Amino acid sequence: MVAERECYFTFAIYHGLSQFYEKAKQSMSVRLRIISAIRQIAAEQQVTLPRLDDDLSLHETGFDSLAFAILVARLEDDLGIDPFTISEDASFPLTIGDFVRAYENVPA
């Protein structure tokens, strides 16, 4: 009886952990894909990017609105989501960190 209960408990921890890692993996992959799309568009548009830290303001990336429009469209095709169109009250992010989180927080 006791053994059985322990077993459930272990499984629950294990299951929770695996969900956690899965989530982390997904969000890592979303982040990487966003950064890689930014770099690709920067190369195409001949924009020299600064270091893409989370607190870098989007304005400082050197992207104009057209470059952001291209980025959002390509990410929609790649990830299947456009967080700025889905929600009417979504305010446009100010930093790289905000931008990435806008994608991570949308249920896929």
Place this chain on the structure above:
Amino acid sequence: MSPREIFALREYLDPNLKGRTLSNPRRVISLTDIAGETCLKGRLGELSGRSVLLAVGGQLLAALAMLEIDGVARRMLLCPPDLNADHIQALLEDAEIDAVVTDQPARWVASGIGLVVAADEMLQPASRAPTERATEWLMLTSGTSGLPKIVGHSLEGLTGAIVADGPARGAPPVWATFYDIRRYGGLQIFLRAIVGGGSMVLSEPEEPIADHVARLQENAVTHISGTPSHWRKLLMSGAASGFSPRYVRLSGEIADQAVLDGLRRAFPSASIGHAYASTEAGVGFAVNDGLEGFPAALIGESRDGVEMKVVDGSLRIRSRRAAHAYVGRQAAALTDQAGFVDTGDMVELRGDRYHFVGRRGGIINIGGLKVHPEEIEAVINRHAEVRMSRARSRRSPITGAIVVADVILADGADKDRRDQIRDRILADCRASLAPHKVPAMIKFVTALDVTTAGKLARHDA
């Protein structure tokens, strides 16, 4: 005008001119014999002075009915096969239709039209009817949305360019077109075949392109026309080898250098040219030097009764071949006070040639900046790997819209090559176009929609 001066199509059906035919995949009709035949079971006389709606399914029957009705009815409205049923009532009223010629008479019994005449491809002998009057030819504009406009022509105006060009040299031509003959571009070819003493091979909707081309070859077609989209489709199919027309014409859309060069390679011994014509303005001019655009010298001077000018970037045409009016209760004026038709086709002078850049109504708006999709497609199409492309707008939460392009490659390419081609196209677009006109994305597709009028479908235009 005395009746002798009025020419109707029947005058071009000469029983002494042997071997002329009109055919579709199922039937061959002798144009030599039909002068003494009827497709209306002898009821033509009832249509005298009437305003007739010609509503038959196939082109062959439509052709036979046109040949019979012209010169007898007051007016004849050519009903294209894809006419939206919701528009019919308004068109009947605007064109004051009081008779219908149809291969489905039961459908029209309750239509309120007093006279329903059945038409049938099975011809019966009939005495040759005399020409009574100059029938007014009514055609519909081919715009994709809303109620089409009714455009009124005379046979004299419709055949103006044919008469100006003179008869084809050598053996009687065998004409073909990818268009439906109830559209302006197709009707021009049908009239050329009839007026010029030739034969014609009709197109058939849904017929596979390889079968169509086999039919063109079997019937030894010498002269053929279509839109650039029709021609790109033929070039893509690989079915063109073995077919060798003498005369290849493009009209209805912008003929860019890529499609002209593609046709030159496919038909090295043919005369290849593009013509400018519209349902409203009629045939404007033909360009036969193998280059896109047209010589700037064509502007300003009057040739063969056609005079052109450019105002606010759009081509304006004053011509005896133009339609005489829009028909209907609320019909707008077709020409300005000086008699010019505003074609809505935008042109740009580059060096000593004008180039078409797109339709005024087809502009897509990118963050307040105007873009003609055709201008982008011309840059993409000049890549040898590309067969066909469509630029379109895609909504964007940032700028309202961005440009994206769908591209059909000439040959299937593997992924690595696709990436290279995409990079090359984008680099070329960046070098040739303003930044807002460069596609944000290029998607490789296997097909693009073409409308029943033979034009690339533009859903956002």
